[in-house]
Amino acid sequence: MKTKNEDKRKRTNYSVAFKMQVVEEVENGLISAEGARKLYGIPGKDSIPSWIEKYGINNRINKAVYVMTQKEELELVVFRKENKRLKKALDDSHVQVLAWESLVEIAEEELHVNLKKKFGSQLAKKLEEKLTQSD
Template sequence: MWTKNEDKRKRTNYSVAFKMQVVEEVENGLISAEGARKLYGIPGKDSIPSWIEKYGINNKINKAVYIMTNAEELELVALRKENKRLKKALDDSHVHVLAWESLVEIAEAELHVDLKKKFGLQLAEKLKEKLTQSD
């Protein structure tokens, strides 16, 4: 029969420096992850792969820091403002297009002419007829 103490595994906390040393050895090809686990007596099979993910070279590359100069920062602010202005202008143009499309639909319904296809003499004649009828 198992008791609580027998079922519990011993948990070892390794220092960050030790983890980084093991990761460096594995990444440099000096030893395999399984070999390092056996050499250093690390019981968990997932420990070293998780250390590689956390402390490995790929993780360091993804966390590169870029320092901007004042000129670059000012340019970024200006570009963000321009981007915001252009987005607003685009939204406004969409509203204008919808308004014109609505106007064309209403005019087509009133004049019984397909304005999208027949724009010119027929439209002028229909408008003239409509104006004379309303008088």
């Protein structure tokens, strides 16, 4: 009696580059799908037709395929996560700036004082004082 593990077939994962090579050979008429299956020892009868559907000439229009090492693929994932994090941080800072600008506008209306001009002139005076002290 067969156990569950013996009953299951061994599943082989083929690289995209290999699949595309097989599809190209079949599409160019160098070999039939059945011939490629036997030549390369691909067990599933539906494997190559599904590859043709996915990677065939009809589906490659306006698509690019990049061949990367595992290290490059990992770096790409890291860069995408970092990019996502930085975009969120930028969005958060934009919201914070809008909140501060709104707060300043409300304070100016309530106090009837131009805080932007006052703050800028006070900052300029303090900088000038520090520059003269250091000389």
